[in-house]
Structures are given as structure tokens and as C-alpha cells.
Amino acid sequence: MTTELQDNPATEADPCRTDRPPGSFAALPFAQALGRNALRVLVGLQIARTVFRIGFAAMAAATVGRLVMGTPVDPALPLIALGSFIASAVAGACAERREAFAETRIACALRERAGNRLATLGARSLQAMPAGETIVALQRHPGAVAALAVGHKAAMTMMGFGPLLAAAALLLVSWQAGLLVMGLTPVMIVFFVLVGATIRRRADDQERAFAHLARQFADRIRTLPTIFANHAFARERDTLSRRLDAHAGRTMGVLSIAFVNAGLIDFFASLSIAMLAVFLGLGHLGLVSLPGFSGLAFWQSLFILMVAPEYFAPFRRFSELYHVKAQGVAAAAALDRLMDREPATEPHIEAIEGDLHALPERGLVAIVGASGSGKTTLLRRLAGADAQAGQGAPPLAGATWVSTDGFVPAGSLADAMAWRCPSATPARIEEVGHALGLADDRLLPGGLSAHVAAGGGNLSGGQRVRLAVARALIADRPVLADEPTAKLDDATAARVREALCTLAQTRCVVVATHDRALASAAMRTIDLDRTVKREAAA
Template sequence: MKPPAASAPVPDPAAAASGRFQSLAAAGKLAKSGLRRLLAAQIARTALRLGFAATAAMSAGPLVMREPVDPWLVAATIALLSAACIAGFAAERAQASAETAVSTGLRELAARRLDEMPARQLQSLSVGSLIVSMQRHPEAVAALVVGHRAASAMMAAGPLLAATALFLVSWQAALLVICLTPVMILFFALVGDAIRRRADAQERAFGRLAGQFADRIRTLPTILANHATETEAAKLTRRLEAYAGNTMGVLRIAFVNAGIIDFFASLSIAILAVFLGLGHLKLAMIPGFSDLALWQSLFILMIAPEYFAPFRRFSEQYHAKAEGLAAAAALDRLLGAEPVVAKTLPALDRLRLTLPAKGLVAVVGPSGSGKSTLLRRLTGLEPGGCAPGLADQIAWVSIDSYVPEGTLAEAVAWNAGAVDRRRLEEVAGAIGLLDDALLPGGLEARLDKGGANLSGGQRLRIAVARAQLSGRAVLADEPTAKLDRETAEAVRRMLLTISRSRLVVAATHDRDLADAADLTVDLTPGDAIEVAA
């Protein structure tokens, strides 16, 4: 059995780091076809709504004046309204489909990037940040490259179509609404930096919250055993309050932004209505607003909201832009980080070991001296010739050993070949798995995906039991760490039992385990590494 990180070929670190992960560029490529369909549907919807406004005004004007209405105008009005609704439905569907395609594609690219990462770099990633990046960030980036970009394009195309329609009736009315456009664009520029900073702070706060939550879930048995539930709950509450505060800050700015757009839109429509009313009542002679037919005035009042609708939609998407940029930056930081470079250990690089066919080899030394590095070199996960690589002929034992979803029996027997029930019970009982109060049900105890409901000690004991059944050489990284005295003794006994017929190499701080070894490799810093039989 291989260690978890060795389930796929390990790429060269330099090759893995040769290109930075650029989520925005990748998402932009994924969004191209969907964005074109979305823009086509939105432009069609806008044109149809303008056509509906024209025919509705031409139908309503004569009705108010008690004049006959051409039947074709009524039919055209109904047809254009129906077509505009269909185009609107098609636009919403196109946006949802395009954003789904982008988020799915981005996740696939991110997963491929994770597969290419060196084991050391992958293990250095924060679990919480990784969960957030794979679940939350692709949707935010998709909303940016699809929804926000479509809103940006329509902020140019929509007002242009509306202003053209207004110009055909009254160029003065068209000029009036156009004059308010620079004011809104200036406000967008002023509010943009503030909302971007808030959104970035929001994403960072959410990442910290997710990281802490994932860590506490993983260590929940230890927290319960030490009666630290209230303390940890208080810590999570503080992180949650910080995230909620940052979220409310973003929403406040977004609401103010939308309010300003509505104010200018309402102001312009009110001015148009006053000017048109004064002209029809013959109370003022305003060029472009007097001497208009009633249907023309109605048309202007119906078109004006269409002119400002794209600006309102853009203001709604401004929040999506800020969130998308923050999410893209977070995703790039996580997946584009430089590989974690192994510490230079000259003495370990010069080490040459001749491993016996069986027996216990203890690798000892202070933290950071290279014990785990030596084990990774023996598996071939890291370059460095210190001993013949064991490759696929090993069973890996550590606190982060892989645990499949299913029963305890399936986890212990995973990758160990055909094992009868009696043998499973014997090995699991010897390591204390059947007496664990936190694993009720014996061999039928249910394990969550990835062993999420297990403590580190339970996961490690499953790995030791699996190693006993595998018939392979064993590499164990701190096999007795974080275990109580009775459980640690059970693990030592099983490793010694295995060593009578196979090779067991254990990196350990456990003096009792080291004293029982047939061969000791002392990596304590010095001029040379001591190898003692």
C-alpha cells in the first residue's frame, strides 16, 4: 500500500511551478461561448421591449384621445411583449447555464492542478481554505466572468439602443438622459475601490472561519475528551462575527450604490414627465417637449426606464464583481503558490543505508532533523538516494493515513487483499479498535468519507491494523504519537510482531519503541549520522 500522497505519479516540483494558476484567464476562456449566447439573448430582449414600448404607446395614445386603434398595433403589442418575455427567459437560462459551465470547468482545472502538486506542497495547504476554494470560489468567479461582464456589455449596448429610440422622437429628451450618464459612471468609479476592499476582507474572513471550523471538526474527539467545547465554540463565534461584519460592510456599499442609481433614474424620469406635462398643458414652450403627440410622450416615458435599466443591473452585479475578484485572488494564491522546498539536510543526503529484509529500524532525532524526509525518500516521494526505494512494496502508517467511507471492517481490510472475518476481528481487537467507545458497533461501525468522524489516534490504529494484514514492509511516521499509554503499547506490540517477519521502519520520538529496535538511525544534528545495531 502506498501513502495517500503517492496515489498518482509525482511530478517534478519545478515543472509543477512552471506556470502560475490564473483563474480569471481560465474562466474567461470557459465563458466565451456562453457569454455570446447570453449577450445575444439580452440584446434581443432589449430590442423587443423597445418595440413593445413603441407599439404600446401608439395603441394607448389614440385610446386616451378616444380615437380608433389599428388592430395590428394591438396584435403587434401582444406579440412583442410575449417575445420579450421569451427572450428574457432565454437570457436567464443562458446565464445560469454559462455560469454552471464555468464553475464546473474551473473546478476541474483546480482538481487537475492539485493532482499535479508535489506531495509536500499539497500537504502544506490549509484544509479549510481548500474546501472554500473548491466549493465557493468557482461560483463567484463564474458570476464575475459571465454575469458581470454581460452587465458591463449591456451598459453600453442597452442605453445606446434606448437613446437611439428616444432620438427618433425627441433628441432633446435623449440628450437629457444622456447627460446624467457621466455622473453615474463617476459614482461607480468612486464606490468600486471601497467595495473591492470590503469583499477581499470578507473572503479572507470566510477562509479563516472555514479553516478553523475544518480543523475543529477534525480534532473534535480530542476537544470533547478535554472538555474544551465552550472555549472552541467561543473562538468560532468570534470568527463568525468577523465574517458577518465584513459581509454587512459589503452589502451596505452595494445598497448605497443601487440607491444612487435609482435616485438618478427616478430624477430623470420625473424631469421628463414634468417637461412633457407642461408642454401638453401649453404652460411652457420647451423645445423637444412641446408639440408632441400623446403617443410620443408616452413612448418617451416608457423608454426612459429602459435607458437606466442596464445601469441598475450593473450596480446589482458590482457586488458580484468585487466577490469574484476576491475569490479569484484567493484561488490563485492557493493553487499558484510556490512548491514547498524540502529543507537542505546535507548529512541525510550523504546517508547510505542497507535495510534488512526484516526487523525494526527506528529513525530517531529531534523535530526537523529529517525523520519524515527519510521515510518519504524510502517511498520515492522525494528525490535523494539514501537507501533502495521500497516503491509499491510498503504499507504506510501515519496519523493522516487514508480511510475509505464504509464500515470499520472495510477500512481495515482496504488494499489488503482477501481477509477472512476471524482474522479481521483478531487484528482489530489486538490494536484496541473493538474496545473503543467512540467507535460503537465493532467491525460494523460506520466511518464517514475520508474518516472525518475519526480522531488521529483511531486513524493511526486502523493504518497499523491494515499494515499487519497487508504482508508488506511497513513505514510508520510517529506511530505512537498522541496516543494514551495503553493504546501506544498495543501499537508497539503490533509493530514488533510485524517486524519478526517483515521490515518495519519507524520515525519516532518514542524511546520505548526505539529501544526495542534492531537498528537505530540517529538523525540528531552533528558531523555524522549515527547508525547503530
């Protein structure tokens, strides 16, 4: 990914590392280092375009001036003018293509870097991250940072080179005309500073508001069943619609200020060109005698009027992209803030880490403790889903996971029960289905042939747990169960307890539970509350 952007990957490899410690995501420095060579090429193409445009202006002015004055025209002049025009167009097209290519590649590399950083976090850390804000960060922020590192940086660089080239061309013809054009530059810089500060503030506010909106939207998606159950869909839809309209209004506010900034540049450019046209016209008519404006050939006056807009073009381009800077800086800060999270640690879990590798080959092990004490985290550690660096092989990698958030494929109930169980037979599936009350569940018409939606959308939490337990009974693997009886009625919970105890006779079954009856049947109990108290006393 990164080497396609760099002429010498060896010299640019360090900024692209993704194994840095937390606190060093550095989205903007990473993007700038990755796009450095592409930026050089882009600026070179833009300088070439400016040179060709000035050359076209000179040749076109000389040709038209001679035609107007009735003097012979060298055939080479219009040919050179046409060639310069084509060359400037080609250079401009190549510059635009290079800019788009570089920004796309940098955005993809930033997303890959962010993905690698997220992969180093444990499941508990990922769950603690705001889902909506994280999705927005991975979708919107890399593009904004890439535009800042390439497009805006190129515009800022050209604001130094472009006006100098145009001013040099003007000074060769009339230094007075050149000074008149350059005299308005300090005024434009003052407006840049004033307008830019306003855009920065609004962009920061907009970024925070959008992240808040994304979190709210993700929350509404997660709680859709509750919203429908309480007949609150229309109310929540109207609320989100109003907030989206408010965000759109803030976005237009930022853009309107950027357009005002560009309009100011147009005003100064038009004023400067109008003053030049008046002074040059009066000089040609002989009505006034102004040094640098009187006694010029017609082609020289035409050349001055054609080159003057080139002086202001880089300023205008920079002003158009000023909001890109504000958005890019805000996006880079948001990415760094989101990705520089320290992995969540639970000292009381670390204290019993060594005991996890001494689990029995068969038997029921119960993990108990208050909500939030880390029971699910411990299960994920056992499965390897929340592995930490240097932890070694997880004790129960490949175990069957039993919980309400297990994967459910689309198809029949029998197919869902046999998922990833190659040894499953129709007879065994039917036996397990009846044992857990799935085959004759009145809420699943059709028995084992009942249709199951992808993700188990048409299943209740209890049905999903029983489906996971059914897989565990069919498969020949260790079992990790997260609150397997929490969402069940007493009769069904008793069936699940019996099934887990049966499984424990032939394999290791580890359950995280608040169910005292299930915990009392365990041959070994890990009480996280006692571990916490023991550490506090120490």
C-alpha cells in the same frame, strides 16, 4: 467539461490547461477564456431583449395614442406589440438561463482545475495548507469568479449597448428629450467610481476575515477532543458565534453600499422621467413652448416616457452587480495565492532519494531525526503518497501503513483488523489480537467483536496504532510505520516493537521513530539530522 462551453474547443484549449507551472493558476483569465463564447451569446440575447422592449414600447404607444385620440387603430399594431412583448420575455428568459448555465460550468471547471493543481502538490505541501481556507476557496471562490467573468462582464457590456439603443430611439422622436436623459450619465459615472472604491475595500476586508474565520473553525473541529476534555465547548461555541455575527455584519455592510448605489441610479432615473413628464405635459397643455417637447403627438410623448427607463436599466443592473465585481476580484486573487504555492521541497531528502530504491527485501530500516526533519515525508515518498514528477515508481507502493491516521472502517474490531487482508482467517485474527493486547483490552469491551466507529472515533491513538500493526501482521506486504510506539505505554510499546521485528524477518519494514530501542534493533538507520549537517557543511 470545458468543451460544452465553447463553440470551437481547439481555439480555447490553451487557457484550460492544468499542467502549467506554479505561479500561473490565473483563475480570472481562465474563467474569462472559458466563458468567452457563452458571454457573446448572453450579450446577444440581452441586446435582442432591449430591441424587442423598445419595439413593444413603440407599438404600444402608437396603439394607446390612437385610442386616446379617437383615431382608427390598425389591428396589426397591438399584434406586433404583443409579439414584441413575448419575444422580449423569451429573450430575457434565455439570457438568464444561459448566464446561470455558463457560471455553473465555469465554477465546476475552476474547481476541477484547482483539484488538479492540488494533486500535483505533495502530501507535505497539502498538510501545510490551511484546511479551512482551502475548503472555503474550493466552495465559494469559483462561483464568485464565474459571476465576475460572465454576469458582471455582461452587465458592463450592456451598459454600453443598452443606453445607446434607447438613446437612439429617443433621438428619433425628440433629440432634446434624448439629450435631457443622457445629461445625467456623467453624474452617475462619478457615483459609480466613488461607491465602487468603497465596495472594493470592504470586499477585500471581508474575504480576508472569512478566510481567517474558516481557519479558526477548522482548527476548532480538529481540537474538539481537547475542547471537550477541558469543558470549553460552550466558550468556544460562543466565541465562534460572535465571530460569525461580526462577519454577517460586514457582509451586510458590503450589500448595503451596493443597495445605496442602486438607489442612486433609481433616483436619477426617477428624476429624469419626472422632468420629461413635466415638460411633455406642459407642452401638451400649451402652457409652455419648449423645442422638442411642444407639438409632439400623444403617442410620441408616451413612447418617450416608456423608453426612458430602458436607458437607465443597464446602469441599474450594473450597480446591482458592482459588489459581484469586488467579490470576484478578491476571490480570484485568493485562489491564485492559494493554488500558486510551490511544492514543498526538502533538499536533505532529495539527497538520499537514490538510496530509497535500494531497500532490502526484508529487514528493519529505521528513519531517525528531529521533529520536522522530514521523516513522515520520506515514508510518504516510499509509499508513493508524496510522489514528485519524474520520480518513477515508489519503492514500497502498496505497503501497509502503520500510524494513528490510518483508515478505520465501521464494524467489529475483527473486521477492522482484516480490512484489505483477503488471506485473513479467524484463527490468525484472534492470534494477532491476543499478541497485541487488542482482544483483551479492557477499554474495548467485547474483544474482537467490539464495535469500532467509522474513522476509529471511539479508539485511542494507541489502539489505532496497534490495529494498524495487527493488519501488518495479517497481510503479506511491506510495512511503513510512522512513530508506531509514540502513544503507547511501556508494556504495549514493547509488544509493538516485538511485532515489527517479527515482521522484519519476512519483509521490509521501514519505521520513522524517536524510539531508541526500536531504532537500535534496525539493520539499517537513515539519520536525517546527519544529512542536514552534511549539506550545511558542504
